[in-house]
Each structure stands twice: as C-alpha cells, then as structure tokens.
Amino acid sequence: MLAEPTPAVQPVRALLYLHGFNSSSASPKARLVKAACEALARHHERPFACLTPDLSHRPDLALAQAESALEVLGRENTLVVGSSMGGFLATLLAERHGLRAVLINPAVRPARFVADYLGQTLVNEASGERFTIDNSYFDQLTSQQWDRIVQPSRYLLLLGSNDETLDCRDAVRAYAGSRTLIHPGGDHGFEVLQDYLPVLFAHGGWQVPTPFSIA
Structure with a gap:
C-alpha cells in the first residue's frame, strides 16, 4: 500500500538523480526519472531541470561529479534522488547542503x-570500461562515511523488503525518524519505482496526478 504523500512547503526547481555503483544514466531507473521530470514539466507547464549524470566507479570522483552536477542545477532548490551507492552519495550532498x-x-x-570484491575486475555494461577493485575504494569510502543524520525529516526512503543486495533494516536504523516506505517483496532493482513517482515528487513539493503517467 502506498501512503498518502505529504507535500513539502516549497517546490524544488530541479532534480538530480544519482545511479548506483557501476551503473549509468542508461539504467532503467535513471531513464524513468528523467522521463518523469519531463512529464512533470509538461503537466505544470513550468520549467523543471533534471540531470542524471554518469558517475565514476571511484567514490571520490563520483562524489566530485555529483557535486558538479548539483552546482549546475543550484544547491538551494534541488531534490537529490539516489539509488544504492547513489543513495550514499545523495546523503552526503543532502547533509552538506x-x-x-x-x-x-x-x-x-x-x-x-x-x-567482497577486492581484486576483482569489473566491466561497466554501458561504457565498456574495465576496472579492478583495490584498497583505495575502501579508503575513499571510509573517509566519506557519515556518522549520523542531522535532520531525518529531509529524507524519504523507498525500500524493498526482499532486497537481495542490501538489508533494508540497515537503512531503517541509520535513517531513523525519516519517512520510510517499504514495498513488500521489493528487490534491489526496485522495479516498482513508477508506482512511487507521486510520493517521490511530493517530497520535493510537487503535486502530481495519481497514477502519474509519463507518456
């Protein structure tokens, strides 16, 4: 069951979507969010900027790229949306700004x-880039790790109860006090994201019709 969204007071003017580790702007969720932003702008007949940048597999470069994209959109009026590792990066931006x-x-x-991946060589399906996981990934992620969420009300969590990659209970504990919606049976890919677009945009202060069509 979807909870009734509670609109924020002031609508954001832009959205920044951050994909997961070794993914790309061509991922299903990134393309869906981009199309939804375009549909939202048409529905309200108002400009609504949206960026879904391709992020490096290296944590330090990915964070720098996310910061650069946020600067383009404007740090004061942007909703940050992140999936998996992109959710970690989105948290860093949300806490900083x-x-x-x-x-x-x-x-x-x-x-x-x-x-779990140390020494493995991975390939990005979108770009064809090959890279090997070494200890620098651990060092970079450790240096980026946040301690606690200062203002939980800034966050909306969309979690799958059957996430095969990450235990959703970790997020529930770490973001205690944040608005949290758990989709029964949902997996890590969260293929039901389209059903949650109204509540996603409502968190940014936008009213959208339910169901929300991106056609």
Whole structure:
C-alpha cells in the first residue's frame, strides 16, 4: 500500500538523480526519472531541470561529479534522488547542503562491501570500461562515511523488503525518524519505482496526478 504523500512547503526547481555503483544514466531507473521530470514539466507547464549524470566507479570522483552536477542545477532548490551507492552519495550532498533527498535502497556503509570484491575486475555494461577493485575504494569510502543524520525529516526512503543486495533494516536504523516506505517483496532493482513517482515528487513539493503517467 502506498501512503498518502505529504507535500513539502516549497517546490524544488530541479532534480538530480544519482545511479548506483557501476551503473549509468542508461539504467532503467535513471531513464524513468528523467522521463518523469519531463512529464512533470509538461503537466505544470513550468520549467523543471533534471540531470542524471554518469558517475565514476571511484567514490571520490563520483562524489566530485555529483557535486558538479548539483552546482549546475543550484544547491538551494534541488531534490537529490539516489539509488544504492547513489543513495550514499545523495546523503552526503543532502547533509552538506541541507537538501531534501529520496533514497532508493541506499547503501548505508558501502566500505564494508569492498572486501567482497577486492581484486576483482569489473566491466561497466554501458561504457565498456574495465576496472579492478583495490584498497583505495575502501579508503575513499571510509573517509566519506557519515556518522549520523542531522535532520531525518529531509529524507524519504523507498525500500524493498526482499532486497537481495542490501538489508533494508540497515537503512531503517541509520535513517531513523525519516519517512520510510517499504514495498513488500521489493528487490534491489526496485522495479516498482513508477508506482512511487507521486510520493517521490511530493517530497520535493510537487503535486502530481495519481497514477502519474509519463507518456
């Protein structure tokens, strides 16, 4: 069941979507969010900027790229949306700049997963880039790790109860006090995101019809 969204007071003027680790702007969720932003602008007949940048697999570069994209959109009036590792990065931006954020199955402490991939060579399906996980990933993620959420009300969590990659209970504990919607049976890919677009945009202060069509 979807909870009735509670609109924020002031609508944001832009949205920044941050994809997960070793993903891209061509991912299904990134393309869906981009299309939804365009539909929202048409529906309200008002400009609504949206960026879904391709982020590096290296944590330090990914954060720098996210910061650059946020600067383009404007730090004061942007809703940050992040999935998985993108949720971790979105949290860093939200905490630094006092932004509202929607987190989809966010990685809470990603440094602890580095050991599982250490020495492995991975390939980005979108770009074809090959890279090997080394200890620098652990060092960078450890240096980026936040301690606690200062203002939980800035966050909306969208979690899948059956996430096969991340335990949703970690996010519930880490973001205690944040508005949290858990989709029964939802997996890490959160393929039901389209059903949650109204509440996602409502967190940014926008009223959208329910159901929300992006056609």
